[in-house]
Amino acid sequence: MPSVAPVTIQRIRAAVPSEQPDLLAVEEPLEIRLGYGPVADRQQRTLAVTMRTPGHDPELALGYLLAEGLIRHRSDVLSCRHCVQDAHKDGNILRIELAPTVAPDWATLDRFSYVSASCGLCGKSTIDGIRQRGVEPLGAGFAMVASVIPTLSEKIRPFQTAFRHTGGIHASALFTPDGTVVRVREDIGRHNALDKVIGATWLEEGGDLSAYGLFLSGRISFELVQKAWMAGIPLIVAVGAPSSLAVELAREANLTLVGFARNDGFNIYTSPERVHTDTF
Numbered sequence: 001m002p003s004v005a006p007v008t009i010q011r012i013r014a015a016v017p018s019e020q021p022d023l024l025a026v027e028e029p030l031e032i033r034l035g036y037g038p039v040a041d042r043q044q045r046t047l048a049v050t051m052r053t054p055g056h057d058p059e060l061a062l063g064y065l066l067a068e069g070l071i072r073h074r075s076d077v078l079s080c081r082h083c084v085q086d087a088h089k090d091g092n093i094l095r096i097e098l099a100p101t102v103a104p105d106w107a108t109l110d111r112f113s114y115v116s117a118s119c120g121l122c123g124k125s126t127i128d129g130i131r132q133r134g135v136e137p138l139g140a141g142f143a144m145v146a147s148v149i150p151t152l153s154e155k156i157r158p159f160q161t162a163f164r165h166t167g168g169i170h171a172s173a174l175f176t177p178d179g180t181v182v183r184v185r186e187d188i189g190r191h192n193a194l195d196k197v198i199g200a201t202w203l204e205e206g207g208d209l210s211a212y213g214l215f216l217s218g219r220i221s222f223e224l225v226q227k228a229w230m231a232g233i234p235l236i237v238a239v240g241a242p243s244s245l246a247v248e249l250a251r252e253a254n255l256t257l258v259g260f261a262r263n264d265g266f267n268i269y270t271s272p273e274r275v276h277t278d279t280f
Helices: 057-067 127-131 146-159 161-166 190-205 222-231 244-253
Strands: 004-013 016-025 028-036 043-052 077-082 093-098 170-175 181-187 213-216 235-238 256-262 265-270
Touching: 004 161, 016 161, 028 057, 043 057, 057 077, 057 093, 057 190, 057 222, 146 170, 146 181, 146 213, 146 256, 146 265, 161 181, 170 190, 181 190, 190 213, 190 222, 222 235, 222 244, 244 256, 244 265
Parallel strands: 028 093, 213 235, 235 256
Antiparallel strands: 004 016, 028 043, 077 093, 170 181, 170 213, 256 265
16 A cells, blocks of 8 residues: 555646646554454454554554553564455554463553544553553663754655655654664654654564664654653654653653754753763
8 A cells, every 4th residue: 555645736836727746645544453362262352543654554553562561572472464455455454463471451451542643543641651551761871962963854854755745744763873864664643653663673673772862753742752761762853842741751751852953953851961062
């Protein structure tokens, strides 16, 4: 299934209309189902439905499960596949088979809902929900020089193929302390883009993301900080501003939050010790 779709539009320039081809970001529903339970008594249940841009669906789903604390190790997942596939596209239902040792806490996870792409698969709505999981504040190992931060947007832009065609899609990217871009994912939902990049890294490298910083193409919400914390990412750089609750959670997590990253500078909201400003 493609991530962009062709459309014919009326383009007005200098009050003169003309018929032109254009491209739109595709928006389709994705239902995530879990298979779980002992070998002799497997169960199936729908966890969530999100509106997303098709592509990298297993990464999206696994990234979401990681953010929810449902899985931590590769051995927690037996398989992850679309329920229906044909020669033209994958289906819009994804089933994840959990290991028999993984017991979903449905009292916590029972939030089956239809959510818009602008929201994506949102996490817990309060900081208390994070505390109840026993997640520790992030360590102090990651550090970078300030002069690298304003360069990130330009480095990541060549990887934003869908955005270049549509202008209507978000990106999340992982980078090393020296500013090397490691992995980029796009989606019409900014939360989904982050789930995709986390899930991809978990599949390819394992669960520890503490060696990477995270770049976001938009603003920083509470849920995005939550997902980064659960993944172990110690630093977030964003083009936009953070919300008040995002800053509050970042302080709790000992996560460095950088907003308004532009060519001429940026703002550091929390844990500034990870950014060395002596060379900026």
